[in-house]
Amino acid sequence: MTTQQIRVLVVDDSAVVRGLLARALESDSSTTVAATAMHGEAALIVLRKQQIDVVVLDVEMPVMDGLATLRAIHADWPDLPVIMASSHTTAGAETTLEALKLGAVGCIAKPRASSVHEAIQQVCRELLPLVKGVVPAANVAPSSISLRSDGPASPPRVLVVGSSTGGPQALTRFLSALPADFPLPTFIVQHMPPQFTTLLAKHLAQDTSRPAMEAVDRGPVVPGTTYVAPGDFHLSLASDGVTTVTRLDQGPAEHFCRPSVNPLYRSAARLFGAEVVSVTLTGMGEDGIEGTRELAEAGAFVIAQDEPSSVVWGMPGAVARDGLAQAILPLDKIAECVLARCGQETPR
Numbered sequence: 001m002t003t004q005q006i007r008v009l010v011v012d013d014s015a016v017v018r019g020l021l022a023r024a025l026e027s028d029s030s031t032t033v034a035a036t037a038m039h040g041e042a043a044l045i046v047l048r049k050q051q052i053d054v055v056v057l058d059v060e061m062p063v064m065d066g067l068a069t070l071r072a073i074h075a076d077w078p079d080l081p082v083i084m085a086s087s088h089t090t091a092g093a094e095t096t097l098e099a100l101k102l103g104a105v106g107c108i109a110k111p112r113a114s115s116v117h118e119a120i121q122q123v124c125r126e127l128l129p130l131v132k133g134v135v136p137a138a139n140v141a142p143s144s145i146s147l148r149s150d151g152p153a154s155p156p157r158v159l160v161v162g163s164s165t166g167g168p169q170a171l172t173r174f175l176s177a178l179p180a181d182f183p184l185p186t187f188i189v190q191h192m193p194p195q196f197t198t199l200l201a202k203h204l205a206q207d208t209s210r211p212a213m214e215a216v217d218r219g220p221v222v223p224g225t226t227y228v229a230p231g232d233f234h235l236s237l238a239s240d241g242v243t244t245v246t247r248l249d250q251g252p253a254e255h256f257c258r259p260s261v262n263p264l265y266r267s268a269a270r271l272f273g274a275e276v277v278s279v280t281l282t283g284m285g286e287d288g289i290e291g292t293r294e295l296a297e298a299g300a301f302v303i304a305q306d307e308p309s310s311v312v313w314g315m316p317g318a319v320a321r322d323g324l325a326q327a328i329l330p331l332d333k334i335a336e337c338v339l340a341r342c343g344q345e346t347p348r
Contacts, residue, residue, distance in 0.1 A: 006135050007034035007051060011043040011069065012058040012085060020111050021056055021085070024123035031131055040064025044072055047080075054131050055082045057104075059095045070099050081105045081134040081311075083127070093195045097203060100168035105134045105311045109193060133165060133284045133312045154274035154299065156342055158237070158244075159184045162261030164191040164283025166311025168200060170331055171281065172207050175226065177335030180209040184277075184342065186226040187215070187235065187246075187268070189261045191283065194231030201228040215246040229259035236267035244271065255287035261315070265291025274299030277341055279334060280325075281305045283315035289322060296324045301341050303327045303334055 008025050010033055012018045022033040034050055037043040039061045046052070055073065059066040070082055084107040086096040096107045108126040111119035163171055167190045175186070190200060198214055204226055205212035212226035215235050221227070221244040229235035233248040247267075254260035261280070265288055268276045278295050280288055282305055296302055304316035304325040309332070320328050327337050 005032040006030060006131060007032060007053045008131060009034060009043060009046055009050075009052045009055045010036045011038075011040065011055060011061070012036075013038050013061045014058075017058070017085070017110055020116070020119050021123060021127070024120045024127060025056075025131070027120070027124060028128050028132075031128065040066070040069030040072065043069055044076075047073065047077060052080065053135050055080060056108075056127065056131075057082050057084055057099075059084055059086050059092050059099065065095075067095060067099055067102070070102055070104055074103055083108065083130055083134070085110050093193075093199055097168060097196060097199045101172055101203065103169055106130045106165045107196075129284060130165065133314065156184060156277045156301065157272055157275040158268060159186040159277050159279065159338065160264055160268045160295075161186065161188045161279045161281065162190075162265065162283070162288040162315060163188070163281035164257075164285070164287065164312075164315060166282035167191070168203075170305065170311075171200075171204065173331055174279070174281065174334050175204060175208045175210075177332070178208065178210075178339065179344070181224065182210065182339075182344075183223050185221045185223055185244075187229075187237065187264055188226065189229045189235055189259045189264050189288075191257050191259070191287070192231050197228050197231045201226070204228070215248060217246070217248040219246045221245060229264065232258055234259050234263040236263040237271050238267065239271060254290075255285050257285075257287050261288030262291040266294050269294040269298040269300060272298075272300075274301075276300035277303065277338055279303045279305075279338070280316045280319050281331070282310035282312055284312045285314045286318040288315055289318045292319050292324050293322070301326055303329060303337060305334065306330050 010021045018036045025031045035046045041064045082104045084096045084099045084104045086092045111122050201212045201214045214230045215227040236247045238247045254262045304319040307313040309330040
């Protein structure tokens with residue numbers, strides 16, 4: 001029995017980049033480049049004529065740029081996964097983050113290597129897993145809310161969050177649903193390159209009306225503030241004998257990720273035990289599962305995003321399948337659950 005190939009549309013104004021992306025995608029037997037386009041208007045024409053499973057979309061293009069094209073795609077094909085291909089510029093990163101907030105399922109950096117072979121290998125590592133990961137998400141069957149109690153609640157002192165594919169939009173929706181005076185310090189590991197995590201923290205501050213910043217090494221933890229792990233650095237929590245501080249390190253990647261969710265979750269379990277609320281949002285793979293086990297053993301309250309509302313039910317699915325989650329919830333119900341755990345009501 002032959003598995004149907006994933007049909008990809010590659011949209012980029014550079015013929016060189018289109019060629020590199022196409023060669024990388026065609027190197028895997030499960031994917032095929034159904035068409036290419038040099039700008040957004042041409043891409044929309046292709047979509048009206050062919051069945052496409054995934055779009056790889058350049059951020060900066062003439063005629064019709066990436067954001068305008070993304071909006072047009074979502075208007076007519078709301079379930080079609082779109083992956084953004086970003087340049088290494090600040091402007092490109094800013095636009096890509098906006099696209100992720102608008103519903104793009106993920107992003108890759110455009111290849112920048114010393115040889116064609118290295119560039120193709122880079123694209124294969126970053127793009128192929130993403131393309132194959134996002135396709136089944138549109139065909140998810142609904143599931144019911146799962147909520148259980150494991151004894152009396154300890155008043156939480158920290159909120160820890162892990163996310164990956166689809167995470168920027170999920171983070172914005174979840175954290176914006178918490179009140180502006182939400183008291184817990186919040187720590188986030190989102191799989192992103194360095195420049196993107198800087199911008200993510202900036203956008204979260206704007207969207208939530210709460211202080212948000214990239215974490216720094218030995219930085220003091222302030223209540224009501226959100227701390228984002230910088231790209232390429234693991235984030236953990238420690239005590240300096242007087243207060244809680246954030247720690248950064250460039251130890252080995254876990255689950256091929258740095259930052260990985262595991263160091264944050266493990267350190268929170270050791271430092272705060274049952275006084276932690278953890279939330280694992282949409283993302284590929286199983287990063288964070290080992291740290292979640294330590295959190296659960298320490299009595300923390302563990303929440304996983306449910307399958308229908310996840311772009312990819314990898315990370316939260318692993319938590320759910322392992323029986324570690326006390327709540328498996330749609331994205332729009334998670335804030336309510338966190339507030340209930342904190343003894344607060346959902347803002348109206």
